[in-house]
Amino acid sequence: MNTMEKYRKETLVGCFVLAGLLCVAYLAVHLGRMEVIGGAGYTVRARFASVTGLRTGADVEVAGVPVGRVSAIALEHETGAAVVSMRINPGVTLAADTIASVKTSGLIGDKYIRLSPGGADEVLAEGGVIAETESAIDLEELISKYIFGNV
Secondary structure, X not given: OOHHHHHHHHHHHHHHHHHHHHHHHHHHHHHOOOOOOOOOOEEEEXXXXXXXXXXXXXXXXXXXXXXXXXXXXXXXXXXXXXXXXXXXXXXXXXXXXOEEEEEEOOXXXXXXXXXXXXXXXXXXXXXXXXXXXXXXXXXXXXXXXXXXXXX
């Protein structure tokens, strides 16, 4: 085998490995629901008394249709409330009187944010705050209240 054939085979193998790595990176970004360099859309926030079980990356839905993702969850030290930042897809407009609720998909499924659209003419812009919220129902707390007679 001469050096030219060896160089050609090594180049072909290198291109194949590079193509494989690019495919793995593509799948990791798209299946992992990652956003590369910020992502499109706009961010709105909502304050909840409790967001038990809600995770970063959870869906944000309107009428059962995913319209965004939870981008961050933080504690507001002054009030003790949980502040949830949501990245809303471009083209989705939310009225200023939208109601945000923490819901569970199924009986013991994942938590998500359900947005109930309002009827106001004003819309939420980048950095807007959803004023009306409903916190998550803590099933364990309800069961313990029922068992110990505090219903």
